[in-house]
Amino acid sequence: MRMNLTKYVSVFNIGLQNTFVYRWNYFLRALFGLIPLAGTVFLWRAIFQEPGGKGFGGYDYGSMIYYYLLTILVSNLVTPTEDDWQIAADIREGQINSFLTKPLNYLGYRTGIFLAGRLVYTAVTIIPIALIFFYFRDYIRLPSDVATYLLSISSLIMAAFIQFFITYSLAMMAFWILEISTIVFIVYSFEYFLGGQMFPVDIMPVGVQAVLKWLPFYYELFCPIAIFLGRLQGAKLIQALAIQACWLLLTWAVAQFMWKRGLGHYQAVGG
Numbered sequence: 001m002r003m004n005l006t007k008y009v010s011v012f013n014i015g016l017q018n019t020f021v022y023r024w025n026y027f028l029r030a031l032f033g034l035i036p037l038a039g040t041v042f043l044w045r046a047i048f049q050e051p052g053g054k055g056f057g058g059y060d061y062g063s064m065i066y067y068y069l070l071t072i073l074v075s076n077l078v079t080p081t082e083d084d085w086q087i088a089a090d091i092r093e094g095q096i097n098s099f100l101t102k103p104l105n106y107l108g109y110r111t112g113i114f115l116a117g118r119l120v121y122t123a124v125t126i127i128p129i130a131l132i133f134f135y136f137r138d139y140i141r142l143p144s145d146v147a148t149y150l151l152s153i154s155s156l157i158m159a160a161f162i163q164f165f166i167t168y169s170l171a172m173m174a175f176w177i178l179e180i181s182t183i184v185f186i187v188y189s190f191e192y193f194l195g196g197q198m199f200p201v202d203i204m205p206v207g208v209q210a211v212l213k214w215l216p217f218y219y220e221l222f223c224p225i226a227i228f229l230g231r232l233q234g235a236k237l238i239q240a241l242a243i244q245a246c247w248l249l250l251t252w253a254v255a256q257f258m259w260k261r262g263l264g265h266y267q268a269v270g271g
Contacts (some may be wrong), residue, residue, distance in 0.1 A: 037132065040068050057203030058231070062139040067200055069133055069140075070225045075197065076125050078160035078221070080167045081117055083110065087171035088180050096266070107168065107255060114164050143228060155224035155241060158248045163191075163220050165251035172255075175262030196222030202231060216251065219244040 048061040059067065087110060090096045099106045133140065143149060170187060173180045192198055194217040201212055201222045212218045223240055226232045232240050 037068060037072060041065060057200065059200065059203065063141075063229075064200075065136055066139045066141065067225065067229065069136055070228065071197055071221060072132070073129055074156065074159070074221055074225055076122055076129065077118065078156060078163055080114055080164055081121055083114055083117070083164065084167045084171040084180065084184055086113075087168065088174035091171075091174040091262070091266070092178065100263075107259060110168060111164070118160070143230065148228065148230065151237070151241070152224050152228040155219075155227050155244060158244050159220050159224050162216055162244070162248055162251050165248075165255040166216065166220075168255045169251070169258045172258035172262045175265050191217050191220055194218070195220045196225065200226075202226065213240070213243065216247045219247050 044061060044064050048064075096106070099109065143152075166187070170180060170184055173183055177183075194201070194212055194215065196218075201218060202209060204212070219240070223232070223244055227237060227240070
C-alpha cells in the first residue's frame with residue numbers, strides 16, 4: 001500500500017515540475033480570461049439599469065456579479081487544463097506503451113498529473129483573481145455557518161473529479177479516431193451553456209432546471225457555487241449532493257470502461 005502511494009506521490013511531484021514550466025502561460029491565460037468578466041459586468045449593469053429593470057430569479061446586480069466572480073474561482077480550481085490533449089497525444093504517439101509494462105495505473109497517473117496541474121494553475125492565477133475579488137469586494141457576501149463551507153468544498157471536490165473523468169473518457173476516443181477536438185468542443189459547449197458559466201442555471205425556466213439537475217453539467221460548476229451562495233438548502237441540497245455523488249461514481253466507471261475497451265482495441269490492431 002505504501003509503495004503504491006509513493007509511486008503516485010512521485011507522479012504528483014513530476015506533474016508539479018512539468019506544469020510549473022508553463023506558469024507564465026497560465027498567468028496570462030488567467031489575466032486575459034478576466035476580459036469576458038468585464039463584458040459580463042457591462043451587460044448585466046445595462047440590464048438592471050434599464051427602465052423597469054429589476055432582479056430576477058432571486059438575483060440582483062450585486063449577487064449576479066458575485067456569482068460570476070465565483071465561477072471564475074471555481075473554474076480555475078476544478079477545470080482540467082489540456083489534460084485531454086495530453087492523453088490523446090500519449091495514445092496517438094504510442095507513448096501509452098511505456099505504461100503497459102509498468103506497475104502503474106494510467107488513470108491514477110493522470111489523476112496525479114491533474115491534481116498537480118490544478119495546484120500550480122491555482123497558485124499562479126490566485127493574484128489576478130484576488131485583485132478582481134478585491135475590486136468587487138462590496139458585492140461579496142460570505143456564508144455565516146461552517147457547514148456551508150464544508151458542503152461547498154465537498155461539492156467542489158466532486159465537481160473537479162467529475163470534470164476530470166469526463167475529460168479522461170473523451171480523450172480515450174483517441175484509441176478509435178485520430179482527432180478528438182470536435183468531440184471535445186461539442187461537450188465543452190454543453191458544459192459552458194448548461195453548467196452555469198454563461199448564466200446561473202436557476203434563472204432558467206423551472207422545467208428546464210428540472211431536466212438539467214439530472215445531467216452531469218449541472219454538477220461540474222454550478223452546484224458548489226449554488227451551495228456556497230445558499231441557493232441550495234434542505235432537501236434540495238441533499239438531493240443535489242446525492243446526484244452529484246452518483247455522477248462521480250458513474251463518470252469514474254465510464255473512465256475505467258473506456259480505458260479497458262480502448263486498450264483492447266489498441267492491442268488488437270498492433271499498438
